Amino acid sequence: MGVMAVSESDVRSALARVQDPEIRKPITDLGMVKSIEIRDDSSVDIEVYLTTSGCPMRTEISDRVTKAVADVAGVGPVRVTLDVMSDEQRTELRKSLRGDSAEPVIPFAQPGSLTRVYAVASGKGGVGKSSVTVNLAAALAARGLSVGVLDADIYGHSIPRMLGTSAKPTQVERMIMPPIAHDVKMISIAQFTEGNTPVVWRGPMLHRALQQFLADVFWGDLDVLLLDLPPGTGDVAISVAQLIPSAEILVVTTPQQAAAEVAERAGSIALQTRQRIAGVVENMSWLELPDGTRMDVFGTGGGQAVAERLSRAVGAPVPLLGQIPLDPAIRESGDAGTPIVLSAPESAPATALSEIADKLAVRKRGLAGMSLGIDTTRHL
Numbered sequence: 001m002g003v004m005a006v007s008e009s010d011v012r013s014a015l016a017r018v019q020d021p022e023i024r025k026p027i028t029d030l031g032m033v034k035s036i037e038i039r040d041d042s043s044v045d046i047e048v049y050l051t052t053s054g055c056p057m058r059t060e061i062s063d064r065v066t067k068a069v070a071d072v073a074g075v076g077p078v079r080v081t082l083d084v085m086s087d088e089q090r091t092e093l094r095k096s097l098r099g100d101s102a103e104p105v106i107p108f109a110q111p112g113s114l115t116r117v118y119a120v121a122s123g124k125g126g127v128g129k130s131s132v133t134v135n136l137a138a139a140l141a142a143r144g145l146s147v148g149v150l151d152a153d154i155y156g157h158s159i160p161r162m163l164g165t166s167a168k169p170t171q172v173e174r175m176i177m178p179p180i181a182h183d184v185k186m187i188s189i190a191q192f193t194e195g196n197t198p199v200v201w202r203g204p205m206l207h208r209a210l211q212q213f214l215a216d217v218f219w220g221d222l223d224v225l226l227l228d229l230p231p232g233t234g235d236v237a238i239s240v241a242q243l244i245p246s247a248e249i250l251v252v253t254t255p256q257q258a259a260a261e262v263a264e265r266a267g268s269i270a271l272q273t274r275q276r277i278a279g280v281v282e283n284m285s286w287l288e289l290p291d292g293t294r295m296d297v298f299g300t301g302g303g304q305a306v307a308e309r310l311s312r313a314v315g316a317p318v319p320l321l322g323q324i325p326l327d328p329a330i331r332e333s334g335d336a337g338t339p340i341v342l343s344a345p346e347s348a349p350a351t352a353l354s355e356i357a358d359k360l361a362v363r364k365r366g367l368a369g370m371s372l373g374i375d376t377t378r379h380l
């Protein structure tokens with residue numbers, strides 16, 4: 001008896017289990033398999049199309065293909081050659097991924113979108129808005145949800161560092177493929193600006209950038225999208241309201257009364273735009289001392305005060321979703337690129353953050369979170 005013959009259909013079904021790392025669909029569905037050749041000595045040659053020549057995933061794709069095919073019974077050595085799609089092929093791919101519409105649409109603003117969008121806002125900078133955003137994102141992704149983060153904080157844009165990636169997005173046709181870190185898809189304005197040059201952008205430019213990030217980025221089917229907004233009651237919040245009317249606001253504040261007042265102003269923008277306020281997160285709530293007592297570094301009650309005043313203002317309960325203690329480990333894990341909910345899940349701040357993530361994960365969408373078709377243009 002000779003060697004078991006390898007059939008092309010076995011190889012093809014093995015390839016059907018290989019996903020493109022960015023698009024997260026089988027390469028066989030994406031038109032990425034150019035040819036399969038099975039030789040008499042049972043060695044197999046596979047030619048794979050990359051979407052772009054500069055594809056940062058080329059090694060990853062080649063490895064995945066080699067491994068999948070080598071696992072097929074009877075297969076000898078596997079050789080993978082890479083080619084690059086033509087413009088026509090890329091156009092076909094874009095059409096198959098997002099339909100034939102000429103104008104990119106914002107998927108989250110379409111009727112029936114199941115993605116919950118949270119716009120994370122704060123009254124002033126430095127209250128930990130970005131830290132809260134990445135930790136909630138990582139915690140939700142760890143629960144198996146499909147999560148994206150859009151870093152629209154042009155002044156801070158610390159999200160890529162906090163998620164530990166400097167990967168650039170790749171572009172296929174007019175679609176931007178977001179890098180993925182800790183299972184979170186992430187797009188940041190930082191990825192489109194050189195170095196760390198502070199971006200001096202005006203409202204209309206920001207509006208267009210945001211629109212592009214929402215429409216041209218291939219987010220896939222997200223369960224949750226978190227938007228990290230610049231601090232304050234700026235134009236971006238109004239842009240978000242116009243672009244995704246169903247986005248809900250998540251207000252981050254410290255216990256300090258002054259911070260609470262500005263946070264409340266940030267939240268009250270939701271009143272004008274008729275957006276739902278998902279809740280308030282109080283960060284830097286206290287410092288736990290070695291003897292177990294709590295030191296109220298920034299005072300107390302800010303989060304509760306914001307929640308109560310916003311509740312009165314919108315005439316619906318706005319919950320205080322949680323209080324996160326001060327802990328140098330939050331900064332350290334942020335600097336190291338692994339959110340604390342992953343690096344030290346048992347720690348007090350990680351537990352507080354995870355509980356907030358749980359509340360956001362289970363919350364059902366009600367009518368209040370839906371678009372009411374309010375015209376927000378008058379605020380511009």
Ligand SMILES: Nc1ncnc2c1ncn2[C@@H]1O[C@H](COP(=O)(O)OP(=O)(O)OP(=O)(O)O)[C@@H](O)[C@H]1O
Nearest residue numbers: 125126127128129130131156284325326327330331
């Ligand atoms: N609970 C906490 N305990 C200790 N350090 C924290 C905590 N929360 C945030 N930090 C640290 O405080 C600094 C500011 O946090 P972060 O960048 O998340 O704030 P931000 O509100 O997004 O700021 P900006 O809007 O200016 O970008 C960071 O160095 C972060 O690591």
